Amino acid sequence: MSGRHRFAPRFAFVFMVGAAFTAAGCATAGAGRVTPEQAARADADARRAIANEQSISAASLPQRTVAVTPFRVNSTDTLIAPLGYGLADLLMTDLARSSQIRLVDRLQLDAIMRELDLAQSGRVDTTTAPRVGRLVGARRLVLGSLASSGANGLVIDARVADVATSELRDAVSATAPLDRIFDAEKELAFRLLRDLGVQLTPAERAAVEQRPTANISAFLAYSRGVRFESLGDYGAATQEFRRALAIDPSFQLAGARLGSGSSASAAQQSRAASAVAQRVNGTFTSPVGGANLGGPVDPAFPGGGAVTGTLIITVTAPGGGEP
Numbered sequence: 001m002s003g004r005h006r007f008a009p010r011f012a013f014v015f016m017v018g019a020a021f022t023a024a025g026c027a028t029a030g031a032g033r034v035t036p037e038q039a040a041r042a043d044a045d046a047r048r049a050i051a052n053e054q055s056i057s058a059a060s061l062p063q064r065t066v067a068v069t070p071f072r073v074n075s076t077d078t079l080i081a082p083l084g085y086g087l088a089d090l091l092m093t094d095l096a097r098s099s100q101i102r103l104v105d106r107l108q109l110d111a112i113m114r115e116l117d118l119a120q121s122g123r124v125d126t127t128t129a130p131r132v133g134r135l136v137g138a139r140r141l142v143l144g145s146l147a148s149s150g151a152n153g154l155v156i157d158a159r160v161a162d163v164a165t166s167e168l169r170d171a172v173s174a175t176a177p178l179d180r181i182f183d184a185e186k187e188l189a190f191r192l193l194r195d196l197g198v199q200l201t202p203a204e205r206a207a208v209e210q211r212p213t214a215n216i217s218a219f220l221a222y223s224r225g226v227r228f229e230s231l232g233d234y235g236a237a238t239q240e241f242r243r244a245l246a247i248d249p250s251f252q253l254a255g256a257r258l259g260s261g262s263s264a265s266a267a268q269q270s271r272a273a274s275a276v277a278q279r280v281n282g283t284f285t286s287p288v289g290g291a292n293l294g295g296p297v298d299p300a301f302p303g304g305g306a307v308t309g310t311l312i313i314t315v316t317a318p319g320g321g322e323p
Contacts, residue, residue, distance in 0.1 A: 021313030086223025
């Protein structure tokens, strides 16, 4: 990712020293059940950060403090619309595997977006990114988009914005059919980690390589839950996380959101480097087997069966150069 751009100029200025919300927001990504006390505290911190906005210095934020905002979905398809939230959540989880990165807590990012009236649309763009980054205490903001491609394909774009310098790196794109969307997300995760200068340990790499579930219906339910959670509708979010776990009892992320564990098998836990796509002339070939679309039928994703074969994911950079 060699190209660089600038944010919209109206947010090119820098403030002075940070607020309490900034300091509190970067400990972990946060993946557990949201309690009423946590939600109330996050909302209060968000309002405090906005009230103290003039004292926040973007330049003082550590280089590897990162926030991942919901992906913009360029589609009217209600099926894939929640994926903008689910994919951002999964990407945040993968980036948090590295001990070298401090991820802004999801709950605090959601609270800021609600206060700024951005949660409903989930859209953080080059105009609003610098302000969001300062308020949540993130020097780097990952902005993404998701769009339909062909009959069943999806295109994911992601780019890294530097809140302090107003630099916006060119997008890295990954294309995959819906049932192999995790392969595309993993490629983006590795590219973004490399762009952030992170050297993964073998254990961290193996953790990033793990697929959260083999069932797309379960992930769609989980994505809807993440969206409800971002809107502050924790009751509806809980229902969707329960639906995801009912479809796939081994879905650990859904279990964590419910404050419970899951029964993932040892084989599912040990998916390792062989699942990472290997690069050949800018093209990535994944040897991972087919995704399981079976299990309980989700009304939002009718059908089932297994899909097998080899997926080709093409990752491109502007100008055809090395991303």
